Amino acid sequence: MKLFEIRESFGLENLKLAERPTPEPAADEVVVQIRATSLNFRDLLVVQGKYNPRMKLPRVPLSDGAGEVTSVGAGVSTWKTGDRVVIPFMPAWLEGELDEGKAGSALGGAVDGVLSEFVVVRAGALLPAPEHLSFEEAATLPCAAVTAWNGLFVSGNLQPGQTLLLQGTGGVSLFGLQFGKAAGAKVVLISSSDEKLKRARALGADETINYRAEPDWEKRVLAVTGGRGVDLTLEVGGAGTLSKTLRATRYSGHVSLIGVLSGIAGDVQTGHILHKAITVRGIYVGSRAMFVDMNRTISQHQLKPVIDRAFPFESAPEALRHLESARHFGKIVITIG
Ligand SMILES: NC(=O)c1ccc[n+]([C@@H]2O[C@H](COP(=O)([O-])OP(=O)(O)OC[C@H]3O[C@@H](n4cnc5c(N)ncnc54)[C@H](OP(=O)(O)O)[C@@H]3O)[C@@H](O)[C@H]2O)c1
Numbered sequence: 001m002k003l004f005e006i007r008e009s010f011g012l013e014n015l016k017l018a019e020r021p022t023p024e025p026a027a028d029e030v031v032v033q034i035r036a037t038s039l040n041f042r043d044l045l046v047v048q049g050k051y052n053p054r055m056k057l058p059r060v061p062l063s064d065g066a067g068e069v070t071s072v073g074a075g076v077s078t079w080k081t082g083d084r085v086v087i088p089f090m091p092a093w094l095e096g097e098l099d100e101g102k103a104g105s106a107l108g109g110a111v112d113g114v115l116s117e118f119v120v121v122r123a124g125a126l127l128p129a130p131e132h133l134s135f136e137e138a139a140t141l142p143c144a145a146v147t148a149w150n151g152l153f154v155s156g157n158l159q160p161g162q163t164l165l166l167q168g169t170g171g172v173s174l175f176g177l178q179f180g181k182a183a184g185a186k187v188v189l190i191s192s193s194d195e196k197l198k199r200a201r202a203l204g205a206d207e208t209i210n211y212r213a214e215p216d217w218e219k220r221v222l223a224v225t226g227g228r229g230v231d232l233t234l235e236v237g238g239a240g241t242l243s244k245t246l247r248a249t250r251y252s253g254h255v256s257l258i259g260v261l262s263g264i265a266g267d268v269q270t271g272h273i274l275h276k277a278i279t280v281r282g283i284y285v286g287s288r289a290m291f292v293d294m295n296r297t298i299s300q301h302q303l304k305p306v307i308d309r310a311f312p313f314e315s316a317p318e319a320l321r322h323l324e325s326a327r328h329f330g331k332i333v334i335t336i337g
Contacts (some may be wrong), residue, residue: 003116004316005058011054012324015061015317023120025073030123032085035067035135036310037114039323040143040171041261046108047320055109063089063107065114066129066138067336068327076123084129087114088288089142091125095289103284115316117336127291130299138303140158140297140331143285144171149294151234151256152179160184162231165221165248166205167241169196174306174330176234177203179294180302188224190217196329203306217248223250229276235260239266246272255280306330313337 001022019221025031031253039062045051046061069083079085082291086143092105124189152158164180166173173189180187181204189205191197197208199291205226211217222229229250235242240262245255246269273280297303308328311319313336323332 001117001311003060005060006047007058009057010047012047012054012317012320015047015313015320017314018058020116020176022118025071025076025120027075028123029073029120030069030076030079030085030126031071031118031120032065032067032087032126033070034065034114034116034336036065036139036336037062037334037335038064038136038140038144038171039319040064041259041323042143043108044320051109051134056061059108060112060114060116061108062113062115062334063109064139064142064144065107065119066135066141069126073123078123079126084135084138085126085292086129086138086141087119087121088125088127088291089146089285090287091122093285093287094124095287098284098287102287106285115334125288127288127295130295132299132302133304136307136310136333136335137305139333140171140307141298142291144331145175145298145305146286146291146294147258147283148172148179148234150290151258151283152176152183152232153293154286155281155283156232156234156254156256158183158185158232163188163225164187165230165245166190167211167234167236167245167259168192168261169200170236170261170326171331172234172236173202174203178303179203179297182297182303188221189306190221190231191206192326199329206322214274216244218244218248225250229253232256237262239263240269243267243269243272246276246278249276249278251276251278253278253328256283258283262300308332310335 093102164185188207190211236259238260
């Protein structure tokens with residue numbers, strides 16, 4: 001089978017096509033032919049060596065895959081050849097709290113990922129792909145969508161009528177927009193581009209702010225919430241945006257801390273957290289159980305993920321460069337086979 005691997009050293013130029021034997025399933029495993037995969041910002045960091053500079057190479061990158069079952073182990077009765085499936089980001093996190101062992105199963109990080117024609121997965125980890133979604137659409141779900149779901153409803157406990165702040169128009173934020181609107185929230189969204197803000201309004205964003213034109217965007221967020229602040233934020237900006245987010249958050253509000261787009265470390269106004277009794281909670285994607293709940297909602301509302309562009313398998317490095325450019329709106333996918 002063909003796959004892409006980060007060969008001997010990091011860097012997009014070292015992401016190379018390779019051949020390895022097609023895997024055979026053990027008794028409790030299933031082999032999945034990957035039909036589509038999607039990109040996350042993490043994948044760029046992994047390939048560049050910024051995610052874990054000590055990662056063992058060669059490594060197959062990418063966490064998000066959807067495809068078809070092609071063979072099942074002798075002890076597997078839950079799946080059959082031809083079933084359409086999605087693979088969770090952390091196949092060992094089935095339910096409950098996250099721990100070190102579950103985190104260690106994250107695909108395309110500590111272990112090989114899905115930028116490959118075939119992968120082998122524990123049967124109990126797989127989920128059926130929502131019926132109304134194509135492989136490309138289903139492949140957008142494992143990381144960005146589950147992260148947004150966890151940040152909104154599991155950690156964030158979003159309620160109808162509450163106000164939600166979203167940053168940018170990447171994968172996590174646009175799932176946050178779709179799920180937030182489906183749940184009856186009011187959405188304030190910031191972006192670097194007026195054109196992207198227009199598209200976000202078409203998807204239901206109630207208030208939009210250009211954070212390039214208005215670097216003090218937190219003041220506008222306070223203004224559009226009558227001075228009160230938002231109830232919940234999916235914080236994808238990280239160190240460079242967190243203090244602004246805290247200023248834009250109401251007393252006893254909640255911040256789901258997800259991303260590092262503007263930096264991993266930096267000064268944070270901790271005074272806002274304690275004075276306003278704000279909860280800041282770290283999110284690391286989510287469990288298979290959260291994925292199941294999310295898919296039920298996606299099917300019920302017939303939600304369609306926002307896909308920016310699909311690249312063919314051979315153009316995987318180009319797809320990552322497109323992600324790096326930040327010109328995208330929503331998810332970038334790679335079609336395989
Ligand atoms: N903790 C987790 O489990 C988890 C899971 C998924 C993702 N993440 C993290 O969450 C972040 C977003 O991931 P993603 O895959 O959704 O990324 P993405 O699709 O690459 O989205 C990036 C977008 O974010 C916006 N952005 C960049 N810098 C910004 C800033 N300073 N302030 C506000 N918006 C900014 C830009 O949108 P505009 O062009 O519209 O401005 C950019 O296009 C990344 O840091 C990623 O590593 C974490």
